Structures are given as structure tokens and as C-alpha cells.
Amino acid sequence: MRVAWITDPHLNHADLKAWEHFVASLRQESVDAMLITGDISEGPDVAFQLDRLASAFIGPIYFVLGNHDFYQSSVQAARRMAVDLCRKRANLTYLTDSFPVKMAPQVAIVGEDGWGDATVGDFERSPVVLADFQFIADFQSLMPDERKRKLQRFGQEAADRLQPKLVAAFKQSKVVAVATHVPPFREACWYQGRTTDDLWAPFFVCGQIGKVLEDSAAAFPNHEIVVFCGHTHHRGVARLRDNLTVVTGDAMYGKPQITGLLEISSSSCRWTWG
Numbered sequence: 659m660r661v662a663w664i665t666d667p668h669l670n671h672a673d674l675k676a677w678e679h680f681v682a683s684l685r686q687e688s689v690d691a692m693l694i695t696g697d698i699s700e701g702p703d704v705a706f707q708l709d710r711l712a713s714a715f716i717g718p719i720y721f722v723l724g725n726h727d728f729y730q731s732s733v734q735a736a737r738r739m740a741v742d743l744c745r746k747r748a749n750l751t752y753l754t755d756s757f758p759v760k761m762a763p764q765v766a767i768v769g770e771d772g773w774g775d776a777t778v779g780d781f782e783r784s785p786v787v788l789a790d791f792q793f794i795a796d797f798q799s800l801m802p803d804e805r806k807r808k809l810q811r812f813g814q815e816a817a818d819r820l821q822p823k824l825v826a827a828f829k830q831s832k833v834v835a836v837a838t839h840v841p842p843f844r845e846a847c848w849y850q851g852r853t854t855d856d857l858w859a860p861f862f863v864c865g866q867i868g869k870v871l872e873d874s875a876a877a878f879p880n881h882e883i884v885v886f887c888g889h890t891h892h893r894g895v896a897r898l899r900d901n902l903t904v905v906t907g908d909a910m911y912g913k914p915q916i917t918g919l920l921e922i923s924s925s926s927c928r929w930t931w932g
């Protein structure tokens with residue numbers, strides 16, 4: 659089975675030519691499924707773009723949402739929209755709201771949106787003010803210390819959802835691919851070939867998901883975890899343990915493209931850059 663992995667397509671920035679080029683590349687690579695790791699679009703356009711993709715591509719489309727997908731909306735409303743759409747479109751699966759998906763006898767995919775959760779780096783000293791705080795309803799009226807608490811709560815909720823899914827996946831599969839938007843470790847948070855500093859890390863690393871992944875990899879040493887994520891728009895691979903690798907994909911506004919190709923066999927998930 660061949661899966662096209664796409665991160666951060668930001669389809670609201672793609673003109674018709676870029677969209678057609680993107681869809682043609684999916685056909686050219688004759689992939690069986692798609693895996694999208696967030697920042698699909700923004701606000702109400704997320705549903706439009708997912709619906710359009712589900713029409714253009716007949717195979718299953720597995721996805722999580724990224725921070726931009728919550729813009730002009732709230733976290734709860736955007737997730738509700740994704741859940742509702744998946745009920746109407748049989749080939750769409752919102753992994754954050756889904757049990758592990760069995761891809762092959764020993765390979766499963768699980769997913770969780772994730773957040774830059776203010777648990778890594780130095781939130782207090784950081785001058786970074788994300789557009790998220792302006793454009794996502796949950797943050798709009800919050801002071802900086804309240805933002806920190808909210809980011810940490812979102813990260814905690816994400817970790818709490820992911821942990822039992824990982825355990826369930828390990829019961830059935832040797833290899834688990836994890837789709838998430840935000841890099842779960844500082845070591846996986848790439849920017850121009852280097853990893854992030856203390857000032858950006860609070861917003862670009864989901865430390866609480868990282869902890870769940872690390873604990874799970876330690877508890878199941880004979881299993882393998884491969885994480886696919888994005889958010890930084892810069893690529894890199896981080897090997898955290900023998901059985902835990904994080905692949906962070908690159909992206910460019912206005913040019914949606916295949917980030918990587920996953921080759922799934924009965925007991926392995928190999929990947930290459932797209």
C-alpha cells in the first residue's frame with residue numbers, strides 16, 4: 659500500500675493551477691491513500707477543501723487538524739465540523755476522533771492534532787505572539803499567563819487522547835505511524851536545518867505528546883513508532899530512540915505538494931521524501 663503524506667498544504671493559498679497540479683501528482687504517484695498532518699486551510703474553508711479532496715481522490719483520506727484549521731473559528735467548532743463531515747464522506751477519517759486504523763496486519767495509524775503546548779522552552783521570556791491568539795476564538799480575550807495555561811491544557815488533552823490509542827494500536831500492531839501537526843520534541847522541530855531555540859519552542863513543540871510517545875516507546879521496546887508531523891514548514895528527521903523516529907515535513911504557501919510517500923507492507927512502514 660502506498661500512502662501520500664501531505665503536511666501543511668494551506669489550500670486556501672493555492673490557486674486553481676496549483677490545486678490541479680497537486681491532484682495530478684496524487685494520480686501520477688498512484689497512491690492508495692492520503693495522510694494529511696494539518697494546516698489544511700482556515701475556518702469554514704477547511705470543510706470545503708476536505709470535501710473537494712474527498713471528491714477528487716477516491717481512496718481513504720486520513721487527517722488531523724493544525725492550528726490554522728481553527729482560525730476564524732474555535733477549537734471545538736472546527737473539530738465538530740470535521741467530525742460531521744466525516745459522517746457524510748465515507749473516505750474521510752479525522753484521526754483525532756478515531757480509533758487506530760489498521761493499514762496492514764502489523765501496521766496501524768493513529769493521530770492527534772497536537773499543540774505548541776508551552777511546556778518546552780521559555781514561554782515567559784519569549785517575545786513571540788502567534789496569530790493563533792488573534793484568530794482562534796479560544797485565545798482572543800486571554801492575557802499571556804492565561805494563554806500559557808490554555809496551551810498547556812490543550813497539550814494535556816491531546817496527550818490524554820493519544821495515550822490509550824497508542825496502547826490499543828500496540829496490542830494489534832508492531833508498527834504504529836502517528837500523525838500529528840506539531841513536532842512532539844524540540845529535536846524534531848526543524849527550521850532551516852537547525853532545531854528550535856527556547857523562544858520559539860513553547861509554540862512549536864508539543865511536549866506532552868512527546869512524553870507520551872517516549873514513555874510508550876520505552877514500554878514497548880519491540881514495537882516501532884514513526885511520527886509524521888509538520889507546522890514548522892521545514893524538514894528534518896529525528897531519531898529519539900531505536901524504536902522512535904519523528905519525520906517533520908516541509909511546506910510552502912501556495913504550493914501544496916506530496917511531502918512524503920509511505921510504503922506499507924504487512925509488517926513495516928517505510929517512507930521517502932516526496
Ligand SMILES: [Fe+2]
Nearest residue numbers: 666697889891
Ligand atoms: Fe502550516
Ligand SMILES: [Fe+2]
Nearest residue numbers: 697724725889
Ligand atoms: Fe501550523
